[in-house]
Amino acid sequence: MTVVTPHGPAVHGPLIGTSRIGGRGDLYPEERALITNAYPKRVAEFRAGRVLARRLLAKLEAPQGPLLSGPDRAPLWPVGFCGSLSHCDDICVAAVARRSQVEAVGIDVEPYRPLEEPLWDVICRPEEIHNHQRIHSDYRGPGLGARFAFSAKEAVYKALNRYTERELEFHDVSIQVDGDFFRVVDETAGLDSGLVERLVCRWTLVEERWLVTTVILPVSKTPGRVAVRWSTADSSDLRPASRPAP
């Protein structure tokens, strides 16, 4: 699936893929060493993420090898590449890109159901929750808006936390939905305004059950069109909705 932002020349965005946790594929010994004492569920999600990311990186002709994690838990991508991972229930999503085209990317997957009410205020700034009312045609209350904000902010964190002097917090940004895209508004994060203007943020549904949000920082100051490709070559891949709910 190719997604196009308005105006300007095309820029290659990330390659995105999804897979079921528990599928085929194994880890390198160095990767296994990162999860020696982990619970089986954690081992399974970690393995699914590594296997999926490796498959996507191979499609971009990246060098193959172990994908280790940095001290902040962010994956260490091969030189010349960037990416992001997320897991939820039995689904795993990954986005990878060439650094010549994309400087940073963050991806998140969440169940497409309302967020529990006690979390709304933790995740959302007061004005945010109700602004999301019209995201989904089957809108079921502000909980779904809060879920959307949560996912989008997790994707923001993964893409942009290393650009800030302190840890990003949920109220540091707000999220504004715009059709199939969303905007990130810097409230108190102190991000470079040029960086925020460059962001291309996209959401979609997978099998109408999972919400996937993606935050892309293209290298170009005027990104124009950013082509996001979904890899659906493997039989275990899940497919995004042909068009998200309006």
Ligand SMILES: CC(C)(COP(=O)(O)OP(=O)(O)OC[C@H]1O[C@@H](n2cnc3c(N)ncnc32)[C@H](O)[C@@H]1OP(=O)(O)O)[C@@H](O)C(=O)NCCC(=O)NCCS
């Ligand atoms: C880091 C965080 C975003 C991960 O999200 P999660 O819900 O625990 O789990 P997900 O499955 O979506 O993502 C996990 C993956 O995120 C990636 N990740 C973890 N820390 C990361 C970091 N600092 N930077 C980038 N990616 C990171 C890893 O790939 C991890 O999977 P792996 O350990 O198997 O490699 C979350 O734990 C967190 O700290 N959130 C609070 C901060 C935040 O979101 N603030 C909002 C700012 S606007």
